[in-house]
Amino acid sequence: MQKKLYSIRNSIEENPQTKTIIRITSILAVIIIGILLVIVGINTYTWNEFVVRASKSLVDGLALSMLLFLMVSGFFLIFGLCGVINFAHGAFFMLGGFMGYTIYIATEALFLDIGLFGTNYFLLSIVCFIVAALGAAGVLAVIGGGIEFFTIRRLYGNVIAQILLTVGFMYIITQVAEIIWGSSVISYFITPNSQIEYFFISGVLDFGGALKFELYRIFLIFLGLGVAALMFIAFRKTRIGLLIQAGIEDSEMVEALGTDIKKLLTIVFMLGAGLAGLSGAVLVPWIGANTGHGLTYLIYAFVIVVVGGAHYGRFEGTFFGALIVGLSMQFTAYFIPAFEGIIVFIIMVLILILKPGGLTGT
Amino acid sequence: MKHLLEIENAHVYIGSFHILQGISLVVPKGEVTLLLGRNGAGKTTTMKSILGIYPPREGRIIFNEEDISNLSTHEIVGRGIGYVPDTRRIFGTLTVEQNLIVSRRKNGLKGEIQDRLDFIFDLFPDMKRFYKQKAKALSGGQQQMLAVARALMNDNDLLLIDEPTEGLSPLLGKNLIEALDKLTEIATILLVEQNFRTVSKLGDNYYIFDNGKIVHEGNDMGKLVADKDLVARYLGVSI
DSSP states (O other), X not given: OHHHHHHHHHHHHHOHHHHHHHHHHHHHHHHHHHHHHHHHHHHHSOHHHHHHHHHHHHHHHHHHHHHHHXXXXXXXXXXXXXXXXXXXXXXXXXXXHHXXXXXXXXXXXXXXXXXXXXXXXXXXXXXHHHHHHHHXXXXXXXXXXXXXXXXXXXXTTOHHHHHHHXXXXXXXXXXXXXXXXXXXXXXXXXXXXXXXXXXHTSOEEXXXXXXXXXXXXXXXXXXXXXXXXXXXXXXXXXXXXXXXXXXXXXXXXXXXXXXXXXXXXXXXXXXXXXXXXXXXXXHHHHHOXXXXXXXXXXXXXXHHHHHXXXXXXXXXXXXXXXXXXXXXXXXXXXXXXXXXXXXXXXXXXXXXXXXXXXXXXX | OOEEXXXXXXXXXXXXXXXXXXXXXXXXXXXXXXXXXXXXXXXXHHHHHHTTSSOOSEEEEEETTEEOTTSOHHHHHHTTEEEEXXXXXXXXXXXXXXXXXXXXXXXXXXXXXXXXXXXXXXXXXXXXXXXXXXXXXXXXXXXHHHHHHHHTSSOOSEEEEEOTTTTOOHHHHHHHHHHHHHHTTTSEEEEEOSOHHHHTTTOSEEEEEETTEEEEEESOHHHHHHOHHHHHHHSOOOO
C-alpha cells in the first residue's frame, strides 16, 4: 500500500503537467468552496443582511490583518536577523495595549486641561490616539532593546536558553502588567471621562443603506498599510534596512565587512518590539487591553508565520499569512461565530498537511 | 622593512580543536603574500583569526603596529582590512549596487562613493552591465567580481583574499588574477590559493601550511615552482 502511494507521489512530482493540473484543481476547489459558502450564507440570511455582514467582515478582517501583519513582521525580523524565537513577543503586544491605553488617557486629560483643541473632541481623540500609539511603540522599543542588551545578547547561539528566557519574560511581563494596572482587562469603554468615543464609536463612514463602517477600522487599514509601506521603502532604500536584509542572509559576513552586528541586533530587537507595541496600542479600542493577549497573540504569530510560509525566510509570507488569519477570523465572527476562535487553527492544519512550506514556501 | 601585519606564535582553536599550532608570519607593506597548502591545512582559519572570527588563544596579531588580537571583528576590519571570503558569500537577495552600499563602513559623500565605483568599473568593466541585478542571479565569475568589489568600497590597507579562483573556469580565473595584479598598486594583499601555479606570478612571498603549522616559507616563487619535491609533499601536486 505504502509503496503504491509512494509511486503515485513520485510520478506526480516528476511530471510537471500533473503539477499544473493539481494547482488549477486546488484553485478551482477554493473558488467552488467559496461560492458554496456564499450560497449558504445568502440562504441563511437575507441578501441585504449577507451584504452587510460580508462587507463588515471584509473591513474588519482587513483592519485586523494589517495590525497582525505589523506585529508579526516584528516577530519575523527578530527571528530572521537574531535567530531568536521571541516567545515574549505576544507579551510585548499585550503591554503595548496597556501602554497605549494609559498614554491615551493621560494625554487626553492633559490636552483637555490646557484646552489645546477647544471643543473639537474629534481631532483631540485622533491626536491623542496617535501620541499613544507612538508612545507605546517607543516604550516597548526601549523595553525590547533593554531585554536584548542585558540578557539575550549573552545567549546568542544557545537556542534552549533563549526559549526559556523569552518564555520567562512573557510570564514576568504579564504578571507585572496585572500588578501595575490592577486588572487583567481594561477598555476605554469603562472610562467615563474619555472622549475617545467621539472618534472610535460615533465616527462612522456612511456609504448609504446598511453600509456603515466605523471610521476607526478604516483608519486601522490605512495605518497598517502606511507603516508597511514605510518599512518596505526603508528596507530597500536606507543603509540600515539593507544591512538588516544582508544580516538575515549572513550576519558573520556583515560583521566581516565592518558593521557592528551587535548594535544591529539591538536595533532590530527595538524595531520588532516597537512594532508589537504599536499594533497592541492601536488595537485596544477594539479588543481591549488584556493580560491574556500575551499568549493568544504569540500563538497567532506562530500560525501566521506557518500559514504564510515565512519560516522559510520569505518576508512576504507574513503579509499573506496575516491576511488569511485576519480575514478568516472576521468572516467566521460574522457568519459562524462558534468557529471564530478555532478557524485559524483549522486553516493551519489544512495548510500544514497540503502545503507544509506554507503559502509562499516550497 | 616595515611589516603591515605580523602574526606571532598564534594558537587558534575552533571548539576544542587545536587548528593553528603556533604560526608566525609577516606581511610586508605593498607586497603580495601567499598562503599555500592543502585543504584543511589552516589557511582560511589564519584569515579568520586575523579578522577576529577565531581570535588566537595564545600569541599576538599586530596590524599597523597595533595589537588587534583582542578586538572584535568590526573593529579590526574598521582599521583598514578588506575581506574576500572563499565561498564569495555575497548577499543574494540584494542587488549588486546594494551589496556595495552595505559594504561601506560609513555613509560617506556621494562623490567619494562615485570615485570608488569608477575604480571598480575600471577593474571590472562588465560589472556596469549587471549593476542593478540581484546578486543571486549572477554567474560564479560575476559573483566573484562582486566579492572583490565589496572589499574595495573602503579605504583598506590590507586585502585578505581567500581562494578567488575557486570554481571559476581557467579563463575567468586568469582574468581575475590579472585584476588582482592591478590591486597590488593600491593595497597589500594576503592571498590564500590552493592552485599555486595560477598565482605564482603574483606572489612576492609565500608560506606553506600543513596540519596547522607553517612548514616552509620563502620569497622566490620561481624556486618554489621548480622544487618538485616540496610541491609534491605539501601542495598535493604530483609530477
